[in-house]
Amino acid sequence: MSLTRFNKVCRRLNGARYFAIAVHNPEQDEYTSKPHYPPIEDLSFREKLKRKKAKLHDEIRNVKTVEEKQIKLNMRRYYGFKCYMVNEGYCPYNNLPLAQHITRTHLKAEKKLPQLYDNIDVSSLATQLKNDVEEIILIETEGYRKKIKDKILGIEDGEDFTSALTKSINRMIMSNLAKQYPHILDTQFDFEPRIESTWYAGGMNPPDNIKRYREGRDWTKEYKDDPTDRLMAFIGLPILTLRSQLPLPTVAADSDVDGINMELPEWQYDPRVVGTKTEQNRRIVNVPGYFPGDTHRFSQLSYHKRHHARNTFGEVIDEECSLSRQAIVTSFGWLQAQANMLGFNSFNDITYPMITQTVITDGKNWSFFVYQMNTILFHTHFAKENPKRNICWGTDEMKLYEGVSGGKVLGFNEEVLKTLLKFYVNEPRERLGVNLTPFLSNEEKVAADYTDDDKSNWLEREYKFLTSNRPRYQLPYEIYAWEKIYKIDHQSRFMDKRLRPFELFQNPYDRRLDDRLPEYIPRKLRPDVKRWVGRYKKEYFP
Helix, strand or coil: CCHHHHHHHHHHHCCCCCCCCCCCCCCCCCCCCCCCCCCCCCCCHHHHHHHHHHHHHHHHHCCCCHHHHHHHHCCCCCCCEEEEEEECCCCCCCCHHHHHHHHCEEECCCCCCCHHHHHCCCHHHHHHHHHHHHHHHHHHHHHHHHHCCCCCCCHHHCHHHHHHHHHHHHHHHHHHHCCCCHHHHCCEEEECCCEEEEEEEEEECCCHHHHHHHHCCHHHHHHCCCCEEEEEEEEECEEEEEEECCCCCCCCCHHHCECCCCCCCCCCCCHHHHCCEEEEEECCCCEECCCCCCCCCEEEEEEEECHHHECCCCCECCHHHHHHHHHHHHHHHHHHHHHHHCCCCCCCCCCCCEEEEEEEECCCEEEEEEEEECCCCCCCCHHHHCCECEEEEECCCEECCCEEECCEEECCCHHHHHHHHHHHHCCCCCCCCCCCCCCCCCCCCCHHHCCCHHHHHHHHHHHHHHHHCCCCCCCCCCCCHHHHHHHHHCCCCCCCCCCCCCCCCCCHHHCCCCCCCCCECCHHHCCCCCCCCCCECCCCCC
């Protein structure tokens, strides 16, 4: 058919309203000197699922801002996800191997800090501040002794005493070191901030319901024992945290963080077998104690209580494991939440190490830990293929003092003060040649950077609602007891009209975050008063 004839037919079919013009481009030849074939892909179920997930992960990587990335992570579930809770204040027995597996952390066997801290000399500072620390101990001990009513409880066992003592010591150290160390003056500290972190951990055996689901289909029978991911949700309870604008210096080199040099316990069981609790309909939330847009985005130091390591009678149970477990989950949880504020997430790995310093104390007994996070990518097949390990260094438990008697501090240990001062003196440094936010846009890194005020406000409002973890106005779907008895188990109401999701073979929990009606605009407030134009506000889902 000639080009003229083709255009006439198109005009006749479209009522002379639309055109379709075929233009020959001589530069686009039908033949090439070298043949180009499409890639040959593995069509097995496992490989197709891997490509599907990789496509989703690429979409998350290409999202511009921090808020949009967090919204994108929650896009698949309107009511939220099933999460395995990792609480700092709840430490079941024999929980250390699980904590190492879900955080991919190698715990150093030798009880000492990295070599970097051996080069920091704080002897003169410790001698200078010793009397001030003893005075703080006397003041807080006397004040707490008057406050408590239960004389059976020891002073060092009280959480209020621990919190007051650490806050006073932190204030005294910062005021004395600010003139000599400029980075101390620029440090931002927060009292009892909200720390929440969520990530995917793989390499664990599938639950029974997943096995039955896989066995019921011919193309998934051979994959019924493949490991599945668990969504871990960490909730931290720090006394106070210190943040800086620049990251702490790297402790371990890149050649020392692979699986050859770092042993890691492999945990294949369900986390609930060691007391881990679950929560339904919880969203993916990453809050490191501040919101997007804060200038101080890197951790420097955090203080934590250690009273969960005691049983009902006040005796210490499994002290070494519980403290190491607490240090691992708190350090990783805080750093992983910070990584999300920098544009990384559980599917897009960090491109440089992140370091934090952790102090666990009850006022008298002190433990010090240094944590370097090298990877957050250990879901699905990465649980075995990713060679990187996170590393945790820790010291033995040390007593700051033996007791208080006659208005004097007995047995003051200056080594504890020296170790604590090293954490403060360790100066954050700029990473030369490293892009700290490679997965964020150069123009818009947070929602506030958008010039469109409507889009900026909508993203901020949606992000804060998801972060709050408040329940939806309409409660999640549930099957009532009478339905389970009469409709599912015995099928005795076959004359009823089928209206419920389980009768229509629908899963209401597959509802997406954007599967909803936008906010309605009253007629008098619409910019255009036509019948259907402008009835709903525009939404900006990524």
